[in-house]
Amino acid sequence: MAGGITFTAVDSTKLATAEIFGRTIAELGAENPNIVCISPDLATSTKMADFLAKYPERFYNVGIAEQNMIGIAAGMAKSGLIPFASCFSVFASLRALDQVHTDVCYQNVNVKIIGTHGGTSFGQAGSTHHAIEDIGVIRPLVNMTVIVPADGIETANAVKAAAATPGPFYIRINRGFDNVVYSTPDYGFKVGKAVVMNEGTDLTIIACGSCVYQAMQAASMLKHDQGLSIRVLNMHTIKPIDREAVLAAVKETRKIITVEDHTVIGGLGSAVAEVVVEGGKACAFRKLGLQDKWSAIGLHEDLLAMHEIDAEGIVKNVLEVMKMDFEADEDWGDEV
């Protein structure tokens, strides 16, 4: 981990997640002269302005041209720089997908894509600006690491890890403030390793991004009101996914609910389902997220509620899954 960069829960409550990204990249820029930032007319929105103020010669505003941004980033990486290219997640994943696919992932170059305004966090902008398919679109790309941090502190950790690890990264963060999940950056963040936020034996909630906080709230409510012991995993890295943590959840809790601010097709839920099915063991399973429907216009917290990915929605679904009838297989000796 890069030295000297630490954020506290206080910072996290005072700063929007993108602002923490902005400060992190500015500080990383001081340590590594090869780090450059590229923005398609979004230096302000994506909070790259700190970096711009400190290192104007290493900042490139390409205008409203996301494809060009990613292509330039790939060319720069081919020549030894570490470009951070940032724009709204929906445009990074869809508008510039061909460049992400061919220029970045096929060539396996050191480009870091920071997708902002992830999920429905830019709620009032409507579906043109919601990123509800980005994880599903980016996840199949060979060589790509996909991270969806739970809050500002985790964003700082993810950005530091990306800067220090060669290869393509896609980090998806939200617009505005995230509920604080971590009070310190020193909780053992590791790419590809889920964080157990809450131990439990009755059911596991696997969440990413803003849904981690909601899942923790839900677990707390379920404990107090129902006496249920709910495990909560923060699956910040969607790819490579922590298979061990998923299989342990299948084995130890036999019930899994995934929660994401994303369509239920192709994202975290699908990634977890792939692992579960290959594990070959019966497991009650439900994916929460956008159920193959466009979202609506509204405040982010209202949209989370609308899609039952807020604490109350998760509680309701947990209670339903707890009643699901499935045949438990006690013989783990025949595990594939």
Add this chain to the structure above:
Amino acid sequence: MALSKKEWFELETFAADLRDLTIDTVNWAGSGHWGGSSSSADIVTLIYRKFAKFDPKNPEDPDRDRVVVSKGHVGILLAPLFSLLGLIEKEQLKTFNLTGSKLGIHLDSNKVKGLDSSTGSLGHGSSLALGMALAGALKGQTYKTFLVLGDGECDEGSVWEAAMATSHFAKRGGKNVITIVDRNHNMIDGNTEDVMALEPFADKWKAFGFETVVVNGHDIPALAEAIERAYKGDGDKPYCIIADTIKGEGVSFAAGNYKWHYGALNEEKYNTAKADLAAFRAKRLERVNKEGK
């Protein structure tokens, strides 16, 4: 500038050898993109044999000039080119397109040493080249980045996003991109002006802020003069050379025929092509003998 007779002769010979080895590779592979390969043959000959600071013995030299061939479907030209430069064994060309080969229609920069970028999805090379040029300038390196575009791929909007940015960032490195468009007038479905009109093409490049020149892309001395001017790079603008070429040049049944964007050879066609190319070589060398000084 004047190429010496000797240098001109050597460049013509290299271009002729390149076309020969390309048609051989098309024959070994059974089929290939002969049309756009032959139209680009003189352009890449001049880049690699005359202008680019590029040592095949040290293809990863960080200070080398970069070359991005955005019309990536001419792998069947670039592989023979790299073979003539000593980067690929000639025998390896016989594996072109075969299962498991390192060589195929679109070359992979992670498999072919000396290839600065994988290309294939059209309209990507301009941004890649600009990124390389910006990186060089930021690091205080003086290398140039050659960008070879197909004319048909200029239908892609991304070409113009990057063109705008290349001029905009001229002082930050964009000026070190030397754009050469292979204007062979043909694409898969026909003439560019029928499929999607590009003209007034030079005016478009000028309007995007480029010092633009149109030159015969098969006239080695004229093309060399244009590239030399771009390489020297007087003024504030990046340079764009529109190289007017003939798709399939040098082979009677393919020259100017859009249907020869991609095609297959049988024995008869291969023999005709080889005979045509021999005559084409002789004709061009005769000009060197007549006009060279």
